[in-house]
Amino acid sequence: MSLEKAINNNSIRAVDLFCGAGGLTRGMINAGIDVVAGFDVDFQCKFPFEFNNRAKFIEKDVSVLEPGEIRTHLGHEQYTVLAGCAPCQPFSTYSRSTQKKKPERDKRWDLLTSFEHLVSSLVPDFVTMENVPGLEDQKVFKDFVKRLKKLHYFVDYKLxxxxxxxxxxxxxxxxxVAGLNHKVVIPPPSHKKSQYKTVKDVISHLPSIKAGEFLTSDPLHRSSKLSEQNLRRIQASAPGGTWLDWPEELRAECHKKSSGETYLGVYGRMKWDEPSSTITTQFNGYGNGRFGHPEQDRAISLREAALLQSFPENYQFFSDPSNIGLGHIARMIGNAVPVLLGELVGKVIVDAVNSDI
Known part of the structure; x- marks a missing residue:
């Protein structure tokens, strides 16, 4: 049976907790799932979430969310999905490296516990979440998986x-991804190394702009200003190179110390023929990582980062082009679940439904 026919005959309705600007939601919609609502504490995500996805945004902390508020949106559809991609900061490599040997429990870890309680109360047909790899080793994640299995979910997870x-x-x-009475399987990789998409594949078609400028026809294609010092630094940078390639006078004082030699990824240019580095919430700052454009003397633009996060090129993040805060839009883009990952989990769920037909 074709995917289109299966979707038409079987309504799959989802609610996206921690929805942000809608990366996961957009991906699930692309896969054929009807995402009707998203919850998040960041009110600035309301416009992009609703405008691009035609779903309702509710500004609310998931830790105080009642099951009935979600049930109202899920209704009585044949299949229901609850997605909960909690903020990843407590589980990141950087966060864990800066903690003491025996850290106290980070309160943000409780967001996953809150999600678990909502799943236990609602028992939707499918559950999905995404986070940093470090979460796999944490007790809070292991307890979550045990709870899902106790509720008779088939569970599959993968790095x-x-x-x-x-x-x-x-x-x-x-x-x-977990399925209640539905076997779910995250598929094997679809691309070999020789098939990897590259920075050139994704952003090379965009018009050139200078640091601090934007494209009139697409105000999201704008980059941050550069100081005179950083302009000289990026001009001295080669794609894939490091600040060790610079003349001595351009190097930051902290990099001249022995401890600074470990931070070779900052002030770097991307390479055209490779995937980009991980897009973080600070990608708009040239000095914050390998976020320099491969050719142009600037950090990547907001649009370029959104494309590298696999958002559609027409995805809008603001309603007023004359009032754009680069910082908060960069945060929305960097925090987002890549749309392609949303499509991946959406297809896992649709395939599980189709297997019953």
């Missing part, structure tokens, strides 16, 4: 290297 699935970005993520 995913995103280029293996068509994303032009070296992001690694932990992806989980």
């Amino acid at each position: 995913i290297y995103c280029p293996d699935y068509g994303l032009a970005q070296t992001r690694k993520r932990l992806v989980l």
Whole structure:
């Protein structure tokens, strides 16, 4: 049976918790799932979530969310999905490296516990979440998986290297999908290394702009200004190179110390023929990572980062082009679940439904 026929005959309705600007939602919609609502504490995500996805945005902290508020949106469809990609900061490599040997429990970890409680109360047909790889080793995640199995969910989770699935970005993520009375299977990689999408594949078609400028026809294609010092630095940078390639006078004082030699990824240019580095919330700053454009003397633009996160090129993040805060839009883009990952989990769920037909 074709995917189109299966979708037409079987309504799959989803609610996206921690929805942000809608990366996961957009991906699930692309896969054929009807995402009707999203919850998030960041009110600035309301416009992009609703405008691009025709779904309702509810500004609310998931930790105080009642099951009935979600049930209202899920209704009584044949199949229901609850997605909960909680903020990843407590589980990131950087966060864990800066904690003491025996850290106190981070309160943000409780967001996953809150999600678990909502799943236990609602028992939707499908559950999905995505987070950083470090979460897999945490007790809070292991307890979550045990709870899902106790509720009789089939559970599959996998550490995913995103280029293996068509994303032009070296992001690694932990992806989980669970099905109630439905066997779910996260598929093997779809791309070999020789098939990886590259920075050139994704952003080379965009018009050139200078640091601090934007494209009139697409105000999202704008980059941050550069100081005179940083302009000289990026001019001295080669794609894939490091600040060690610079003349001595351009190097930052902190990099001249022995401890600074470990931070070779900052102030770097991307390479055209490789996937980009992981897009973080600070990609708009040239000095914050390997976020320099491969050729142009600037950091990548907001649009370029959104494309590397696999958002459609017409995805809008603001309603007023004259009032754009680069910082908060960069945060929305960097925090988003890549759309292609949303499509991946959406297809896993649709395939599980189709297998029953």
